[in-house]
Amino acid sequence: MLFNTVEFVIFFIIILSIFVILKNRYFHHIFLLCASYLFFYWSSNYLITLLIFTTFWVFYFGKIIHHTTDKKTKKILLAISLAGNLGLLGFFKYSDFVITEFNFLGQYLDLGTQIPLLNIALPVAISFYTFQSMSYTIDIYRGKLEPSKSLREVAIFVAFFPQLIAGPILRAKDFLPQLREKMDKLKLTKLRFIRLEKANLQIGVTMMALGFFKKMFFADNIAPMVNEIFSMPMGLESFTIIWGTIGFGIQVYCDFSGYSDIAIGAALILGFKIPLNFNKPFFATSPADFWRRWHISLSSWVKDYLFIPIVYRKIGSDLVLISGVLLAFLLLGLWHGAGWNFIIFGLMHGIYVAFETYIRKSSPKFANNRFFKTRIGRIVSILFTQYLIFFAWISFRVEDTDLMIYTMQKFLIWDFQIENTIGFIRAHKFESGLICLFLILHFISYRLGNLIQRISSRNIFLFVFLTVVIVSILFFYDGNSEDFIYFKF
Numbered sequence: 236m237l238f239n240t241v242e243f244v245i246f247f248i249i250i251l252s253i254f255v256i257l258k259n260r261y262f263h264h265i266f267l268l269c270a271s272y273l274f275f276y277w278s279s280n281y282l283i284t285l286l287i288f289t290t291f292w293v294f295y296f297g298k299i300i301h302h303t304t305d306k307k308t309k310k311i312l313l314a315i316s317l318a319g320n321l322g323l324l325g326f327f328k329y330s331d332f333v334i335t336e337f338n339f340l341g342q343y344l345d346l347g348t349q350i351p352l353l354n355i356a357l358p359v360a361i362s363f364y365t366f367q368s369m370s371y372t373i374d375i376y377r378g379k380l381e382p383s384k385s386l387r388e389v390a391i392f393v394a395f396f397p398q399l400i401a402g403p404i405l406r407a408k409d410f411l412p413q414l415r416e417k418m419d420k421l422k423l424t425k426l427r428f429i430r431l432e433k434a435n436l437q438i439g440v441t442m443m444a445l446g447f448f449k450k451m452f453f454a455d456n457i458a459p460m461v462n463e464i465f466s467m468p469m470g471l472e473s474f475t476i477i478w479g480t481i482g483f484g485i486q487v488y489c490d491f492s493g494y495s496d497i498a499i500g501a502a503l504i505l506g507f508k509i510p511l512n513f514n515k516p517f518f519a520t521s522p523a524d525f526w527r528r529w530h531i532s533l534s535s536w537v538k539d540y541l542f543i544p545i546v547y548r549k550i551g552s553d554l555v556l557i558s559g560v561l562l563a564f565l566l567l568g569l570w571h572g573a574g575w576n577f578i579i580f581g582l583m584h585g586i587y588v589a590f591e592t593y594i595r596k597s598s599p600k601f602a603n604n605r606f607f608k609t610r611i612g613r614i615v616s617i618l619f620t621q622y623l624i625f626f627a628w629i630s631f632r633v634e635d636t637d638l639m640i641y642t643m644q645k646f647l648i649w650d651f652q653i654e655n656t657i658g659f660i661r662a663h664k665f666e667s668g669l670i671c672l673f674l675i676l677h678f679i680s681y682r683l684g685n686l687i688q689r690i691s692s693r694n695i696f697l698f699v700f701l702t703v704v705i706v707s708i709l710f711f712y713d714g715n716s717e718d719f720i721y722f723k724f
Contacts, residue, residue: 237719238446238447238450238494238497238498238719239447239450239451239455239719246274247501250270250505251431251504251505253266254266254429254431254505255431260426260427260428261426263426263428263429264387264388264391264414264426265387267391267395267429267505268387268390268391268394270396271391271394271395271396271399272286272287272394274396274399275359275360275394275396275399275400278359278360278400279358279359279360282356282358282359285323285327285358285361286358286360286364286393286394287390288323289320289323289364289365289368289393290368290386290389290390290393290394291386292316292319292320292368293316293320293368293369293371293372293389293393294382294383294386294389294390296312296313296315296316296319296372297316297371297372297375297382297383297389298382299312300312300313300316300372300375300376300382301375301381301382309376313372313373313376316369316372317369317372317373320365320368320369321365321369323361323365324361324362324365326355327355327356327357327358327361328357328361328362328572328573329569329573330353330355331352331353331354331355331573332573332574334350334351334352334353335352337350338350359400360399360400360401362570362571363398363399363400363401363402363404364393364394364399366404366533366536366570367392367393367404367405368393369540370404370405370406370407370536370540371389371392371393371407373540374406374407374408379408380407380408380411383407383411388411388414389407389411391414392405392407392410392411392414395410395502395507395509397497397498397499397501397502397505397507397509398495398498398499398502398509400494400719401491401494401495401498401719402494402495402498402512402530402532402533403495403498403499403509403510403511403512403531403532404532404533404536405509405510405532406510409510410507410509413427413506413507413508414426414427415427416428427506429505429506430506431504431505431506432506435503435504435506436504437691437692437697438500438503438687438688438691439499439500439501439502439503439504440500440504440691440697440701441500441687441690441691441697441700442496442497442499442500442503442687443496443497443500443501443504444500444700444701444704445493445496445500445687445704446492446493446494446495446496446497446498446500447493447497447704447708448493448704448707448708449488449489449490449492449493449496450489450490450493450494450497450719451708451712452669452704452707452708452711452712453485453486453489453493453669453673454485454486454487454489454490454493455712456665456666456669456711456712457482457485457486457489457666457669457670458486459666460479460482460663460666460667461479461482461483461486461632463663464476464478464479464482465479465483465632465633465642468633468638468641468642468645469638469641471645471655472645472650472652472653472654472655472656473645473646473648473649473650473651473652474649474652474653474656475655475656475659476642476645476646477625477645477646478656478659478660478667478670480625480626480628480629480632480642480646481625481670482666482670483628483632484624484625484628485670485673485674486720487628487631487720488513488516488517489673490719490720491512491513491530491719491720492512492513493719494719495512495513499511499512510531510532511531512530512531512532513528513529513530513531514527514528514531515528515677515680515681516528516529516624517617517621517674517677518617518681519617519620519621519624520607520613520616520617520620521591521616521620522584522587522588522591522620522623522624523588523591523592524620525620525624526584526588533567533570534567537563537566537567538563541563541566542559542560542563553593553596553597556589556592556593556596557589557592557593560585560588560589560592561582561585561586561589562585563585564581564582564584564585564588565578565581565582565585566581567581567584567585568580568581568582568584568585569581571631574634575636576630576631576633576634576636576639577630577631579630579639580627580630580631583626583627583630584627587623587627625646626643626646626647629642629643629646630643665711
């Protein structure tokens, strides 16, 4: 079930209506879980069994790990738990990629053996709920979380429908307490009612509307132009490719942050706070700053559960530090998909961040130069950073290696031919206008600060905003519902 469909709107309205009618806490929880499973089944059919298996797996391993006192046994149990999670992810997401590369190697070495592809359907959201469920057992192992006594609560955490398909990635220690209410005087906790509160409703509706606006007005309308460029970039001028790359970067942002906004807004209406996933990434002043602003729930997960525990505590040299950064981003790239283009995407960002980290460590005077704190210096930092980021987006978008190399060459080494580019932009006036409009609105949002709070705080502002969103979608949305890009991850 896609967010940008009438079916989801009807589904969500029915969910809210039933919550208003139900007056029993227990039924609130049961219904929320059933709604989440229905939402997932609608999107993935029988593969919901993997989601349910993951829930049982982490629930019982969490209890066993918590009650085990021997440190060595705890480590073994944690390893088994993580192996189960990663085993499912690896089998369904990467097995055909490994087989393909093995067959290629066998053909190159003339081994005469070919392994048939498994052609396994990729379960929707498996990368998201796998990482999410892993954090549950890891936090229990670290002593940062008490295991839940209720399988139902863990099931809701793993399958919470607003963010289930494409994040943000939740942490159990942040989400599970929201399922219960504290009774301060009695020093007890009990199941909480799911209440529809006015403030949450206003902010939630604003965020959902913004998400629909990003996805249906910007991302889906820019997509055809981007697809036209990258379906066959060979022979195109440098500036056409640069324009297409900018368009793709904006498309990805509006598509993914649009989903996140809808998810956060829907969760807030239901009374649950889930983490911010984007924070104006086009104003990042360095590659590391970009990953503090882009897909925050994933980058922070990689930092907290991979980089810090495995690498940071063992840093003894610059080489170890750089290797750790590269490894973290390599795995981050692989998380996105089973393909060499995603590996390249991760390594490119790893090189960016590793180089920045090395410069900041070895040359603090240069890194802290006053120039970078001036307005001009900040502008230069933003433009240079975005040039690097957009360059990396090419590897994310173009799967064919030869086409990727050609496109990257054109992006880096300009041919200064503009005739065909001007003609292309004229032929795509609407899409090009949307790119310019987005950059203007993104800048305004950056300057105003918390735009969501400003809009939702006044009824008149909210009314005008909703009117603009609805009119824009009705007049400019062609009805061709594009899948969210991150659904395939």
